[in-house]
Amino acid sequence: MYVDGLHNEKELLQQIAQGNETAFRCFFDHYTPLIFTFVERLTRSKADAEEIVQDTFMKIWTSRESLPFIDKPGHYCYVIARNKALDNMRKIARDQRLLDRLWLSFSGEEDNSLENELQSQEYYQLIDQALLRLPRQKQLVFNMSRREGLSHIEISRRLGLSKSRINNILVEVLKYIKSFLEQHSALIAIGFWISSWDQLL
Structure with a gap:
């Protein structure tokens, strides 16, 4: 139904906003490889990229009512994925600071x-x-x-x-x-x- 690089993306977004799972699957299949490559370059982790991509499209689905008002769906996907990737990297950095502090306590160096x-x-x-x-x-x-x-x-x-x-x-x-x-x-x-x-x- 929706092929050829999402030739009628506005209509597709309208269908998704109404809860059409087939339309969403088409949207997901089209953008997932692009978003995955983008996120993997940021995180340098295939496992993290897979999780972030899933979270990105979960957010898109749960916020689907706003999709008809999105002018650039691809950019919209990238922004969500970028923000989630940055959140993930901040969490890793915070956890690493915690680990470094506690390792010092273990070794008696603190x-x-x-x-x-x-x-x-x-x-x-x-x-x-x-x-x-x-x-x-x-x-x-x-x-x-x-x-x-x-x-x-x-x-x-x-x-x-x-x-x-x-x-x-x-x-x-x-x-x-x-x-x-x-x-x-x-x-x-x-x-x-x-x-x-x-x-x-």
Whole structure:
């Protein structure tokens, strides 16, 4: 029905605004390869690009009533995708700052009076207990990053995961460790963890 490079795009947008899923599928199929290439160049991650493209078209669909008023649909798609890609990169940068801060606390390189009150032996025993409760992949990623000192890129190559996925796993592990410590230790060093997350999230 809608072929040849969306020859009647205005009509197509009207159909989408009315909830026509076939019309939306045509729009999606036409723009997805273009948007994907654009986003992949920004993020340098195929996995992230796929997720961002899906989110972009989900937003377009949920806001479809406004489509008849869009003069340049292609540009509209690019702007949404660009904004979502930038949001994703900001999140990764924020999470990386959090990880860097917490790695310093693990290694004892950060001077923090609250953490110093926690006996190191019990501290690391609790962390090990928390890690044992996690899936094997999360344990592996954490140990490769924290204990082997590998970069996110090195870990992603070894495990066949995207760099952003490695980052997300590490953030998930740290959240779990914080929660575990809160439940299993009444020592005042927990305040260090809580304050670190409040400042950086």
